[in-house]
Amino acid sequence: MRRYVLTGTPGAGKTSLLRGLGDLGHGVVEEAATEVIARAQARGEDEPWTRASFIDEIVTLQRLRQLEAATTDAVQVFDRSPVCTLALATHLGRPVSRTLAAELERITSGRIYERQVFFVRNLGFCEPTSARRITFRESLTFEKVHEETYRELGYQLIDIPAADLPHRVATVASAIARHTS
Template sequence: MRRYILTGTPGAGKTTLLAELARRGYSVTAEAATDVIARRQAAGDPEPWTRAGFVDEVVTLQRERAATATAPGEVRFHDRSPVCTEALRTFLGRPASPALTAELRRIGDEHVYRSEVFFVRNLGFVEPTDARRISFEDALTFERLHERAYRAHGYRLIDVPAAGVAERADLIEAVLARTAPHR
């Protein structure tokens, strides 16, 4: 299986792009942090990211989702990865947890994801949501933290510039065609 990560600034359009890739027949995995936040908010916690265990909840859900069985040769796109969770941890000013450290080691040792990471660039603004309460300026800081984290872990960033959804999906498919394993 070829597992690719889509990452980038909050509000860059990753979820919309993933929906387009799914429409084109690819398997996709939703972002874990958004789902952890939604679940906690539904339980009455308005800002779950302020809790000490938040990062570990996100990384645990990411691991569960990455373990989903799929067909050999299938291409799957993941909305973020534990490397993103490392950037989030840094952004929140939290110490590294044993769970996150172990998961980062595991995904590197086991080559869980492809080394090419699609870095979806910001659209020039951020639309706030219940789960996304970040200014555009902070989102750009977060974007830089993601770039550093992925490079530090040995991934190669493939720039997906601001553009229409179809154009971004076409770019990703062109990269897939160039990086397809030879048979």
């Protein structure tokens, strides 16, 4: 099984791209951080990312989703990975927790994800949501942290430039086809 990761800054269109790849028949796994935030906000917690346990909650959900993902798919595409969570911890100025370090070791030693990662570039804007409270300028800084984090860990970034959604879906699908044949 080949597990690919979509990464990039918030608001770059990763979720739409993931859904487009799912429509093409690829197994897809949605981002964990958005769900962790949504659950906390549903309980009345406005800014769960300020909580010390936030990073570990994301890592735990990411691991669970990866382990529970169907094993019948030849290709799976993940909206983010624990490497993204490391980038988030760095961006937030948080130390690398034992949980995050252990998960990074697991995915590295187990070769869980392909070393080629789809880096989805920003669209020139970032629309804030209840879970995404970041300005476009901040998103550019966060984008750079993601890029540096993946490169430092030895991943090869496949650049997915800003374009309309059908073009981006076709670009990723084509790259997956080249890598799996």
